[in-house]
Amino acid sequence: MSAEVKVKICGLTQLADIPAAVSAGAAYVGFVFFPKSPRNIELDRARDMATLVPEGIAKVALTVDADNAMLDMLTDSVPLDMLQLHGHETPERVTEIKKRYGLPVMKAVGVATAEDLPQLDTYARVADQLLVDAKPPKGADRPGGNALAFDWKLIAGRRWPVPWMLAGGLTPENVAQAIQLTGARQIDVSSGVESEPGVKDAKMIRAFIKAAKCS
Numbered sequence: 001m002s003a004e005v006k007v008k009i010c011g012l013t014q015l016a017d018i019p020a021a022v023s024a025g026a027a028y029v030g031f032v033f034f035p036k037s038p039r040n041i042e043l044d045r046a047r048d049m050a051t052l053v054p055e056g057i058a059k060v061a062l063t064v065d066a067d068n069a070m071l072d073m074l075t076d077s078v079p080l081d082m083l084q085l086h087g088h089e090t091p092e093r094v095t096e097i098k099k100r101y102g103l104p105v106m107k108a109v110g111v112a113t114a115e116d117l118p119q120l121d122t123y124a125r126v127a128d129q130l131l132v133d134a135k136p137p138k139g140a141d142r143p144g145g146n147a148l149a150f151d152w153k154l155i156a157g158r159r160w161p162v163p164w165m166l167a168g169g170l171t172p173e174n175v176a177q178a179i180q181l182t183g184a185r186q187i188d189v190s191s192g193v194e195s196e197p198g199v200k201d202a203k204m205i206r207a208f209i210k211a212a213k214c215s
């Protein structure tokens with residue numbers, strides 16, 4: 001029997017989001033540090049939220065092309081278990097960040113067509129995990145969190161030598177189909193469990209995790 005699907009609830013902004021995600025069975029919680037995002041939070045807020053997360057649930061910081069000064073401040077201020085790099089970080093930069101901070105790194109790769117897939121093989125050589133997300137639409141002001149799905153058939157049956165998560169436009173209604181088609185054992189969601197951008201909904205979080213784990 002295969003292991004239960006693990007779910008990451010990303011973009012938590014309120015203290016109450018932590019018990020909502022934890023009690024629903026999240027394996028990861030994500031905090032966004034990207035000023036253009038409606039889910040962006042300050043370091044103090046992130047630290048207060050992170051201290052509420054029980055042992056065994058991974059606290060992930062999402063950054064976009066962050067420089068060392070930003071990452072130094074972040075890792076000094078907030079207890080973290082993983083860094084999610086969601087920008088244009090090169091494989092060399094991924095390696096440098098892993099070494100400098102001693103934290104596992106998950107690299108996001110945007111997928112729209114088959115031409116985007118070789119990037120996943122490239123980053124699988126340097127990152128600890130991959131995040132297979134939808135490529136943002138042209139002109140979008142953020143590289144993720146756009147409630148946009150990609151054609152899951154593109155990665156059906158594909159495997160990489162490191163653990164990977166599926167993301168992009170997932171909802172309580174479509175997550176089971178996404179898992180069936182792709183074989184993903186880890187799932188990431190943000191917009192699909194919100195009542196409005198940046199506002200998580202406890203009922204939607206429960207419904208999402210239930211649907212993911214029952215599939």
Ligand SMILES: O=C(O)c1ccccc1N[C@@H]1O[C@H](COP(=O)(O)O)[C@@H](O)[C@H]1O
Nearest residue numbers: 010037144145147167168169189190191
């Ligand atoms: O959530 C954001 O605002 C965000 C900003 C910048 C980069 C990534 C962001 N979110 C990540 O995007 C994917 C998909 O999100 P969604 O479920 O489609 O809203 C997920 O990994 C989020 O963590």
